[in-house]
Amino acid sequence: MSEKQYKLVTCKINGKERSAMVDVRASLTDMLRNDYSLTSVKKGCEVGECGACAVIIDGECYNSCIYLAIWADGKEIETLEGLTGENGELNDIQQAFVDETAIQCGFCSPGFIMEAESILRTGEIYTDEELRKLLSGHLCRCTGYDNILRAVKKAMNERNGKK
């Protein structure tokens, strides 16, 4: 019953094909942090309440803490590390978070930025209320959320050619 079982998980992580033997009980958070040192994936609750571990899986944002690592087999995973350019360039959302003072302790920031990335990829223009709802799966205790909303809005408007 307690024998560890391992499975080979092959998936694309931040654009590269990767394989690792993972414990079938491991979460995707565990795999990304422990096997691939992708430490932007944060552990805040490990039960899908806080959103700090969010990553994009096949284009959709998930809490990786409640997503089994073995489910990632054959999937395309994106973490915050993957949004950053090869020479360390910030993408538009990351830059907006910096410019709008949307980051304080920074622990929730990776999850928020990944969520924002998945929201903005839809190409839709959302109202403030819609954005609040779309981002509400993420908890932040430092900012009061206002500057995060400003940052996401700014990046959304810029992507859509609006000022």
Next chain:
Amino acid sequence: MIVGKSIPRIDAADKATGRTKYTDDLCAKGALVAKICHSTVTHALVKSIDTSAAEAIPGVVKVVTCFDVPEHMFPTAGHPWSTDPSHQDICDRHLLEKHVRYYGDDVAAVIAEDEIAASRAVRAIKIEYEELPFVLDPEEAIKDGAPLLHETFPNNILKHTEIKKGNLEEAVKEPGLIKFDDWFETPTVQHCHIENAICFAWEEGGRIHVTSSTQIPHITRRCVAQALGVDWGLVRIVKPFVGGGFGDKQDALYEPLCAFLTTRVGGRLVKLECQREETFANCRVRHAIRYHIISWVRKDGTLVARKVDCWSNQGAYASHGHSIIAKGMGSIPQLYPCENVEINGWTVFTNIQVGGAMRGYGMPQVTFAVESQTEDIARKLGIDPLSYRRKHVMPKGFVDGFSKNELYYDSFNETLDLGAQYIDFERKFKEYQNQTGDIRRGVGMSVFWYNTGVWPISLETSACRMVMNQDGSIQLQVGETEIGQGADTAFSQMAAETLGIPFEMVHIVSNQDTDVTPYGTGAYASRQTYAAGMAIRGCAEEFKKHILDVAYRYTRMQPYLMDIADGNIVRTTDGRVLMSLGDLSLRLLYDMEQNEHLTMEKSTQIKSNAYSFGCGFAEVEVDIPMCTVKVLKAINVHDAGTLVNPALARAQVQGGMSMAIGYALSEKMLYDPKTGKLLNGNLLDYKLSTFMDHPELEVKFVENPEPTSAYGTKALGEPPALPLAPAIRNAILNATGVPLYELPMRPHLLFKRFSEEGLI
């Protein structure tokens, strides 16, 4: 000017890319994992522990129980050490407890090769308890015959203090006084920093090393050494980036236990990471404080006398103890000066988890009580609440005899002007009175007051070290920690300002290491820009003087004819650039005749304190049948002196406002009265503010430079959490005519009160 500019925080880009390393990110692979076995009873003596099944689980390295730890006790509070034994923190903790005092107390610990083995072993530990009766309420705990938590504290009273002024008994005989007699209840709440408490420890070089997510590395070092009974120099604490603290991490949490555990496994690396449920159930909480305030008031609103009794629910162990309620007690006769006061406060042990420091340190509680009653007084006397406060709040020129704090400016009126204007208070307050119907609106307000730092109650000190690199840039070090608030950016701005170098030439050493970092007590008491600011300025001025002295050797100009500007040595008489700091530093370091490593270190004691002021306003919409409150508008206005970085200051305030809205409307730790068990210790059932729970948070500042401060700054970290709970309470009163005396103002409370008042 670099101080006063909204420069993006220096760690923002790293945090936006995920490069920033927090404690868990730094722990080497292969670390042993420690898990704690928490009690499943609330008050009991541990009779025996059977660890055999746990030890038999593959991967388990060691099981340590309460029978294996040192007998001596230690304190955990993040206070500066006192050389006066009577002023030292209470030693009432063991690393693991044989006498279990709350549901979840630490009884044993497992060290295993992985998390799963450790968790399984924890469940396999069999503990035999002799259960004792327990008590959860401080007023019950204080009674004769109540279950006793600590033998040395009769009636569970950790401490009782009294503030007495004037002659209350005589004063209340004045004819025509109106008496207000109210009880106020505040809840136990949790900090909810998104990074859980976490540390890892190992032995090396005959010393114990601990890396921890802490606000107070130097203090934690002392607490760990005390806990283990070793010389303080044998302990080293390293503080990486911290994912929020809010006071919870202003305490030695599990660093002492983790440090002890590594010594039980030959110094191997041991990681102890709290789960979210442990952060809720086993770390610190904000004290629930109950107030009974009786005020005698003249018809014009003048406070003639005030009698306050208050009880703070300390929970099982002393931690920060009585200092929390005492801070609030001290504020009462200052916020609304009154000649005749009697204030009694008791901090009482009960069988719930431990109350510690939390943003505001007792002041959100007292501000709710006092500002609620202030509103009731104004309402009963038919005086509008804004005018009442303008007339009776601490006046300009007020000096507190103890702290010597002074209100130098007309800060209250100036902040009230801005807040009232934003919310359109006077018009709306009148308009919203006497509404009918199911949906009603209201506006409310609250003023607040806050000290900066801990002088003269405790030592206030900070030390700063500056080291010049070959390129003329500097490394800046202080013991005051970056925990998300932006301290590193503010400190760098200060150093650049005083030294006369570009901001980019200041490289702050962010992560404190007690082996390297000069002594500073850490992040608490909203002291960072005030205390560290003085150390930085003092160090920078001496450093600059020294740099100009040595520059003489190359420039042949008298030091008094030179200054540093924009990273260059300039001749002040004609503004000519004589050499760059990089040239100076390089030539000096490699000078074959007389080389020197340019550095300065200075320790600064701070023997002053500063009042920080402001107010909050809220507009709410109350749905009477649904018993819900929606915040439509909210503003905080602060006079925190000069702002080092206005954008960061604004962000700080918004975070505090969000926390205050949670405190007002939704946050409460619920304990099962039958078992003492915490019922909602997770982020789903505990309702902190989410993105959906409040409107845009408006922030305004009045910048009256604090005369005692190196850069004109004073408290801004904690005060934002103060005014909105009473402001929302007062807005609900304006909307419905129903006064509330309890937080949080959840539908449960509103239903009860609206029913009592005949609204539903």
